[in-house]
Amino acid sequence: MEATSVTDMSAPIDPTTTAAWARLADLEASFAPDLRAWFAADPTRATRYTKQLADLHVDLSKNLLTDELLAALVALAEETRVLDRYRAMLVGEHINTTEDRAVLHTALRRPAGAEPGLVVDGQDVDHDVQEVLARIDAFAERVRDGQWRGLTGKRVTHVVNIGIGGSDLGPVMVYEALQPYATAGIEARFVSNIDPTDLAQKTADLDPETTLFVVASKTFTTLETLTNARLARDWLWAGLAERGALGDADGARAEAVAHHFVAVSTALDKVAAFGIDPTNAFGFWDWVGGRYSVDSAIGLTLAIALGPDVFRELLSGFHAVDDHVATTPLEDNVPVLMGLLNIWYVNFLGAQTHAVLPYAQQLHRFPAYLQQLTMESNGKSVRWDGSPVATGTGEVFWGEPGTNGQHAFYQLIHQGTLLIPADFIAFVNPAYPLEDGGQDVHELFLANFLAQTKALAFGKTSAEVEAEGTTGALVPARTFAGNRPTTSIFAPALTPAALGQLVALYEHITFVQGVVWGINSFDQWGVELGKKLALEIAPALGGDEAALAGQDASTRELVAYYLAHRED
Numbered sequence: 001m002e003a004t005s006v007t008d009m010s011a012p013i014d015p016t017t018t019a020a021w022a023r024l025a026d027l028e029a030s031f032a033p034d035l036r037a038w039f040a041a042d043p044t045r046a047t048r049y050t051k052q053l054a055d056l057h058v059d060l061s062k063n064l065l066t067d068e069l070l071a072a073l074v075a076l077a078e079e080t081r082v083l084d085r086y087r088a089m090l091v092g093e094h095i096n097t098t099e100d101r102a103v104l105h106t107a108l109r110r111p112a113g114a115e116p117g118l119v120v121d122g123q124d125v126d127h128d129v130q131e132v133l134a135r136i137d138a139f140a141e142r143v144r145d146g147q148w149r150g151l152t153g154k155r156v157t158h159v160v161n162i163g164i165g166g167s168d169l170g171p172v173m174v175y176e177a178l179q180p181y182a183t184a185g186i187e188a189r190f191v192s193n194i195d196p197t198d199l200a201q202k203t204a205d206l207d208p209e210t211t212l213f214v215v216a217s218k219t220f221t222t223l224e225t226l227t228n229a230r231l232a233r234d235w236l237w238a239g240l241a242e243r244g245a246l247g248d249a250d251g252a253r254a255e256a257v258a259h260h261f262v263a264v265s266t267a268l269d270k271v272a273a274f275g276i277d278p279t280n281a282f283g284f285w286d287w288v289g290g291r292y293s294v295d296s297a298i299g300l301t302l303a304i305a306l307g308p309d310v311f312r313e314l315l316s317g318f319h320a321v322d323d324h325v326a327t328t329p330l331e332d333n334v335p336v337l338m339g340l341l342n343i344w345y346v347n348f349l350g351a352q353t354h355a356v357l358p359y360a361q362q363l364h365r366f367p368a369y370l371q372q373l374t375m376e377s378n379g380k381s382v383r384w385d386g387s388p389v390a391t392g393t394g395e396v397f398w399g400e401p402g403t404n405g406q407h408a409f410y411q412l413i414h415q416g417t418l419l420i421p422a423d424f425i426a427f428v429n430p431a432y433p434l435e436d437g438g439q440d441v442h443e444l445f446l447a448n449f450l451a452q453t454k455a456l457a458f459g460k461t462s463a464e465v466e467a468e469g470t471t472g473a474l475v476p477a478r479t480f481a482g483n484r485p486t487t488s489i490f491a492p493a494l495t496p497a498a499l500g501q502l503v504a505l506y507e508h509i510t511f512v513q514g515v516v517w518g519i520n521s522f523d524q525w526g527v528e529l530g531k532k533l534a535l536e537i538a539p540a541l542g543g544d545e546a547a548l549a550g551q552d553a554s555t556r557e558l559v560a561y562y563l564a565h566r567e568d
């Protein structure tokens with residue numbers, strides 16, 4: 001594959017200087033959204049603004065969108081050269097400028113034998129990706145069919161993934177989403193927090209003889225993960241010793257680790273230093289960002305618990321969306337359109353948050369996953385050349401599965417003073433079809449999804465409220481303004497492929513917003529300062545006077561409170 005140079009893009013384009021931005025500002029100045037009137041005037045609105053993205057049926061019609069607005073947004077994508085940068089990403093240009101790295105998560109899901117092959121910075125990327133995938137397949141099968149055994153010869157019944165951030169959120173989200181595919185009798189658990197409660201609770205009922213730990217860390221330096229890995233190793237040794245299964249021989253502990261620990265990392269030397277045999281380690285590369293890594297070897301736990309075929313199908317879903325972005329005209333390019341709509345809401349209509357509301361209990365970790373993807377990517381104040389941003393950037397993403405959210409925070413979305421664009425995600429066919437007295441419960445569930453998007457779009461006028469007999473001050477209280485924008489994402493079923501498509505959709509929405517804003521969506525310097533300070537403060541909590549003296553007054557007070565109340 002030939003590289004498209006982005007050297008002429010080293011300075012980001014200031015979106016506010018484009019003709020499209022001026023046009024959008026004009027449109028905003030006289031913008032009077034009226035979804036009722038727009039739907040009434042245009043019987044084709046729902047179909048015209050519904051797009052297909054692989055298995056996903058994406059209805060954009062209840063957004064605050066008109067044809068002239070759409071044209072201006074598409075022009076903005078053209079003027080800020082969104083697709084040029086996307087193509088540059090695909091071929092391995094170093095678009096992660098602050099770390100001087102390629103950004104190639106899209107390479108992780110290229111089908112075997114894709115032409116032309118992808119060689120980046122001298123690395124045969126396709127070859128290396130396929131090689132690791134083959135090792136993942138083989139290892140997962142060995143665990144699943146019982147060839148891989150624990151130290152005492154027992155089969156693995158539980159896999160515990162130890163990782164945090166991108167080395168946790170993706171795997172746990174996918175595992176929960178694809179639970180119906182976990183049929184091999186292997187349960188996965190996920191330990192992330194350095195709060196010792198996390199490991200203690202997740203291992204409390206496990207048998208060390210049948211537990212396999214996957215230590216997942218891109219850098220293999222992350223404090224939480226390495227601490228938890230050491231705690232897990234101690235737990236394993238103690239548990240095996242209790243059962244008389246850990247001999248006294250010098251190599252007994254190492255042998256236990258060899259049977260019960262594998263690792264996923266880009267730093268295989270550090271894996272070896274921890275004591276995990278490099279033959280039990282699965283690599284990936286610095287061009288995979290942590291929050292984009294669920295489809296790398298970081299998905300090992302998924303391949304074991306759900307099966308290699310499910311993992312491959314997930315990857316194929318990602319790839320379908322990568323292809324869609326590369327080959328679909330901007331007007332029909334779903335991730336581009338959704339990213340542009342977010343720009344419209346954030347930069348012109350003042351939205352500061354974006355709700356993602358899955359009508360699928362299996363997606364209950366999806367909003368948490370998206371928070372890292374979107375907010376670690378686009379929470380930036382400088383552009384990729386170091387200059388300050390010219391506009392507002394990343395909005396807060398949040399959400400909960402419907403219908404739980406309806407009974408918690410929807411009130412504010414319906415009648416509050418904030419504009420909160422919301423994505424609703426639903427599936428036609430449930431994983432667990434159940435009836436309640438002849439009523440298909442999934443139909444009731446879907447009726448809620450449809451009702452909410454309808455209420456948000458069209459509201460309820462005071463005349464309609466009065467027509468029901470309501471009078472006086474209750475009328476405004478029971479009136480719904482409507483014109484609250486939503487996107488409905490509907491798919492036949494929550495299959496591995498559909499899930500891959502969904503995740504890739506949001507990866508590329510995030511990308512589009514980042515390019516328009518001119519920011520590097522692939523670094524995360526903002527998490528470094530706190531990590532460094534934690535290491536400086538930790539000795540103060542242990543009573544180190546010098547470390548305490550170096551702290552600010554508030555931190556000193558809080559440490560003093562801790563020391564005064566600690567039960568030794």
Ligand code: F6P
Nearest residue numbers: 165166167217218219222290527
């Ligand atoms: O703290 C942020 C971060 O660097 C994330 O970007 C990353 O996903 C997470 O930490 C975990 O990092 P690692 O996989 O290297 O342990």
